[in-house]
Amino acid sequence: MMTKFDIAVYGSTSGAVAAAIQATRLGRKTVLISPDEHIGGIQIEGLGSTDIDNQVEFQNSTAVGGLALELHRRLSKHYGRTEQLEEVISKRLKVPEVWKFESSVLERIIADWLAEYPSLAIIKASLIEHPSAVTKDGPIVTSVQLTNGQTISAQYFIDATYEGDLLAAAGITTTVGREPSSQYDESLAGVRSDTRYTQFDVPVDPYRIPGDLSSGLLYGISSEPFGEPGSGDQHLQAYSYRLPLTDIESNKIALQKPEGYDESHYELHRRYIQAGGQLYTPRFRGIPNRKTDLIGSEAVLATDLLGMNDDWPTANRARRQEILEETTRFTKGLIWFFANDEAVPTSLRNEWSRFGYCLDEFPDNNHFPRRLYVRDARRLVSDYIITQHTASEHDGEEPDPYPVAVAYWPTDTHCARRVVRNGLAHNEGFVFKEKHEWRPFGISYRALVPKAGEAVNVLTATCPSSSHVGYGAVRIEHQFYALGQACANACDIALDTMGSGDSSLVKVQDVPYAVLRERLLAQGAVLDASLVGKPDFSLLHG
Numbered sequence: 001m002m003t004k005f006d007i008a009v010y011g012s013t014s015g016a017v018a019a020a021i022q023a024t025r026l027g028r029k030t031v032l033i034s035p036d037e038h039i040g041g042i043q044i045e046g047l048g049s050t051d052i053d054n055q056v057e058f059q060n061s062t063a064v065g066g067l068a069l070e071l072h073r074r075l076s077k078h079y080g081r082t083e084q085l086e087e088v089i090s091k092r093l094k095v096p097e098v099w100k101f102e103s104s105v106l107e108r109i110i111a112d113w114l115a116e117y118p119s120l121a122i123i124k125a126s127l128i129e130h131p132s133a134v135t136k137d138g139p140i141v142t143s144v145q146l147t148n149g150q151t152i153s154a155q156y157f158i159d160a161t162y163e164g165d166l167l168a169a170a171g172i173t174t175t176v177g178r179e180p181s182s183q184y185d186e187s188l189a190g191v192r193s194d195t196r197y198t199q200f201d202v203p204v205d206p207y208r209i210p211g212d213l214s215s216g217l218l219y220g221i222s223s224e225p226f227g228e229p230g231s232g233d234q235h236l237q238a239y240s241y242r243l244p245l246t247d248i249e250s251n252k253i254a255l256q257k258p259e260g261y262d263e264s265h266y267e268l269h270r271r272y273i274q275a276g277g278q279l280y281t282p283r284f285r286g287i288p289n290r291k292t293d294l295i296g297s298e299a300v301l302a303t304d305l306l307g308m309n310d311d312w313p314t315a316n317r318a319r320r321q322e323i324l325e326e327t328t329r330f331t332k333g334l335i336w337f338f339a340n341d342e343a344v345p346t347s348l349r350n351e352w353s354r355f356g357y358c359l360d361e362f363p364d365n366n367h368f369p370r371r372l373y374v375r376d377a378r379r380l381v382s383d384y385i386i387t388q389h390t391a392s393e394h395d396g397e398e399p400d401p402y403p404v405a406v407a408y409w410p411t412d413t414h415c416a417r418r419v420v421r422n423g424l425a426h427n428e429g430f431v432f433k434e435k436h437e438w439r440p441f442g443i444s445y446r447a448l449v450p451k452a453g454e455a456v457n458v459l460t461a462t463c464p465s466s467s468h469v470g471y472g473a474v475r476i477e478h479q480f481y482a483l484g485q486a487c488a489n490a491c492d493i494a495l496d497t498m499g500s501g502d503s504s505l506v507k508v509q510d511v512p513y514a515v516l517r518e519r520l521l522a523q524g525a526v527l528d529a530s531l532v533g534k535p536d537f538s539l540l541h542g
Contacts, residue, residue: 011160013041015461018484046242049293058535060408065526068481097286164378164463181230186388193229238304240296252356258332313377382465384446403442405482456507
């Protein structure tokens, strides 16, 4: 059975929500195809300490507009802080707490928001895992086949997955991993010669039998050679679970040892403690109702899953489910280790033991997040590519003339590997708070559209054409909202052009930018990077 739409949005993310709502508001017959049961992306899976105004050297709330700002207004209404939010916006104040929320609350708000549009079709299904998943007529995608048996036809398609699954199924060129430094002349690309952020600060022997190379490596350490600095590879920045815990007795379930717990998986942590390393404890970041948001990179050995998610972007659903189960077991085990293992100092065990999983979060998954924070997966490869230079203040390129959103975040990529270097355990790959002086920049419309020879009616809101380093500045949730909103408007403008007499399909590459820009500005989007402010790097050294 074939169902026809104007615009089909594929994904469960923030970008998918924005694209679906905006397309429907514009009167287009729209379908949101969600591969996940829960719609909203990582923000409904634990990321409540959102990346707005949470760093000392810059204030990026000035770049939040359009549907992203509307979402936060809805959140503020729920929390009774509307007046505070409006004062923050009007006076350009830096108040991080006004942007923070609970995932369970946001999921309800998104569900209610989507329900305001009864004409929006929502289908919870995935692309079939078969070469026939996407049907094309030359560079035109005509339909997609779903696991529920439906075939969906649309004039335009938007990939709003974190993984770029629709792009790949449509035969559009994507890339995974880290480019060599030489490819785009990026000083931060590839293998990092000097990884300082979350680096081991004490020497830790990596071998099962200390000093015995033949005994093998401790769990979590790769046997891969360190490699040549600047060389490229297929590794990804580490994923993690964004984990809400609470110490409110009436809203917590005690930490539990997971089934299949293997204490040998945490020998590296014991060695680190024995060497004098300092573990960390949960801390509150301003999320309402005393909830944490463990982000993964709080310490040398935190919940970032170095090397455990490299398969994810291109894996099939069965393998992704295996990764979810493996990483869930390890993460739950790590939290249990912190609270119970005798190697952990008593004061730290006592502090971790105060916390538990939140009873009002993820009730259908034993109060543990259902999805990983996919920080880095497939990226589109188009005629225009966002790189380190796009985000650089001093060796940067000219600002792009076709911005549809502003990226106001550092070139931020978490560690990619844990290897042996000079006979010791070593974390490699973090790019954050570097000497590289970055700047906010306009995210080009050209980064959202494929090469015209590959597809003319597909855009992406979440996997823009970018290098590994460049994507690190784009991959923020409110920016995905902005890109989803831009994609929906571009499709609508193309459909308008067709409706005015030109019956042939208008290529997404040919959407007139002047019209798109005017439309986005009228919807409250922020497009001019020169108006949002800049980071003050002196604050990092004060």
